[in-house]
Amino acid sequence: MAVNVRIPTPLQKLTGGKGDVTASGGNVKEVIDHLEKNYPGFKEKLYSEDGELRRFINIYINEEDIRFIDSDGSQVKDGDTISIIPAIAGGSGKIQK
Amino acid sequence: MKATQLPPELRVPVITTYDEAVLDRIGNTPLLKIKNIVKDLGNKDIEIYAKAEWTNPAGSVKARPALRMVRDGLASGAFKRGMELIDSTSGNTGVAYALIGRILGFKVNLVLPSNVCKARKGIMAKQFKANLILSDPMEQSDGAIKLCRKLYQENRDKYFLPDQYNNPSNWMAHRDTTAREIFEQTKGRVTHFFAGIGTSGTLMGTSRGLKALNSGVKSYAVEPAESLHGIEGLKHMESSIVPGIYDISVYDEKISVTTDEAYHMVSRIEDEEGLLVGTSSGAALVGAMKLAARIDKGVLVVIFPDSCEECVVAHGEF
Incomplete structure (x- = not known):
């Protein structure tokens, strides 16, 4: 299954600045494994050392939070959009006037 | 039993507005x-x-700078009567602005990433009646700042922008x-x-x-x-x-x-x-x-x- 993955700003360093990438897999975990192959270091940002999705990372399949489906075992289908959204980090800075 | 007959410690005042x-x-x-x-x-x-x-x-350290930025804005004339406050926030400053706006009587517009927790959004919008403008959660606080700046630039006469990231009053x-x-x-x-x-x-x-x-x-x-x-x-x-x-x-x-x-x-x-x-x-x-x-x-x-x-x-x- 080919899906579109929306990458949050703090992870775009790994994707060469891309905010949207394509990946494939039958469920969220497989999609993340695929991302790890293309963008090494990706997985360790999302998972804790004991293999659990870090609790401040929220992943959505389209509009649905995977916590309320089957966590990273949640199935994906062709054309789905997966959004990786961290908890709110604090303020940023100066914007060009 | 009438309310006035209750012992003083049990009487709950009816609050119709927030006292300054x-x-x-x-x-x-x-x-x-x-x-x-x-x-x-x-x-x-x-x-x-x-x-x-x-x-x-308002429940956080941000009450201090929020109040100071509003008061300094009023004192300098940058925040004039009839203007609305607008700023970006990841939460606490927004709650503080919303409370202060409710007390001093100005409208507060808060630009925040849509994934700010529901409890905080509820306090800002429901309790203190602030207008929430939600930005793309993928861009975190940067997205809120950019959107806030855009809205401000489009209508500079309408808004006072404290700009907590760049305001020395903070x-x-x-x-x-x-x-x-x-x-x-x-x-x-x-x-x-x-x-x-x-x-x-x-x-x-x-x-x-x-x-x-x-x-x-x-x-x-x-x-x-x-x-x-x-x-x-x-x-x-x-x-x-x-x-x-x-x-x-x-x-x-x-x-x-x-x-x-x-x-x-x-x-x-x-x-x-x-x-x-x-x-x-x-x-x-x-x-x-x-x-x-x-x-x-x-x-x-x-x-x-x-x-x-x-x-x-x-x-x-x-």
């Missing part, structure tokens, strides 16, 4: 001794105190209140000061104020160790756009704290000190404990910015 006296209660927060976690340090002559900033009206609030309070509450004994960095206003202002009172006081910036982190309210400077008010010459050292360390400390603060605090408080205390491990004596003061009980329970879920 609420604003007088901003600041002068308690300084609480960390009695149990400090035992990790053994017999060292170290005392650690937490500044309980969640006791401010840190001045802390120089003039937080620093003085800490100095007085410790009877001038404070030796080390710790604050997390978001806008950096707390760290900049309190450090400047304390060093003016005693040039020997050392101050420490507590920062998330990773760019992708779960310490709400704090920012990883290296991977972010730096706030205009941030000046590295103001503090002595930066201490990095991981999200897991901060979460673990939040649990310990709850279990061992009996305080429900937000993750940025946990991070700040981790920073103080790391420094404490390297020194033999000192009176350390840590800012605990908020309680956010609902966020502690949800651990970043929303």
Whole structure:
């Protein structure tokens, strides 16, 4: 299954600045494994050392939070959009006037 | 039984509007001794105190700069009668603006990433009637700042934009209140000061104020160790756009704290000190404990910015 993955700003360093990438897999975990192959270091940002999705990372399949489906075992289908959204980090800075 | 027949302690006044006296209660927060976690340090002559900033009206340290920025804007004429306030926020400053707007009678527009927790959005919009404008969560706070700037540029006559990231009134609030309070509450004994960095206003202002009172006081910036982190309210400077008010010459050292360390400390603060605090408080205390491990004596003061009980329970879920 080919899906579109929306990458949050703090992870775009790994994707060469891309905010949207394509990946494939039958469920969220497989999609993340695929991302790890293309963008090494990706997985360790999302998972804790004991293999659990870090609790401040929220992943959505389209509009649905995977916590309320089957966590990273949640199935994906062709054309789905997966959004990786961290908890709110604090303020940023100066914007060009 | 009529309400007037109830004993005084059971009578609940009917509040039809917020009294301006609420604003007088901003600041002068308690300084609480960390009695149990400090035992990790053994017999060292170290005392650690937490500044309980969640006791401010609006529930966080941000009440101080929000009030100062509004008052300075009114005094300078930048914020004129009939104008509306607009600013971007990741939470606490928004709640503070919303409360102040409700009291002083101006409309408040808050631009925030849509994934700010529901509880905070509820306080801003339902309790204090602020207008919420939601930005793309993928862009975090940067997205909110950009959208806020765009809305302001499109209608500059309508809005007063305090711009907490670049407004000196932000840190001045802390120089003039937080620093003085800490100095007085410790009877001038404070030796080390710790604050997390978001806008950096707390760290900049309190450090400047304390060093003016005693040039020997050392101050420490507590920062998330990773760019992708779960310490709400704090920012990883290296991977972010730096706030205009941030000046590295103001503090002595930066201490990095991981999200897991901060979460673990939040649990310990709850279990061992009996305080429900937000993750940025946990991070700040981790920073103080790391420094404490390297020194033999000192009176350390840590800012605990908020309680956010609902966020502690949800651990970043929303």
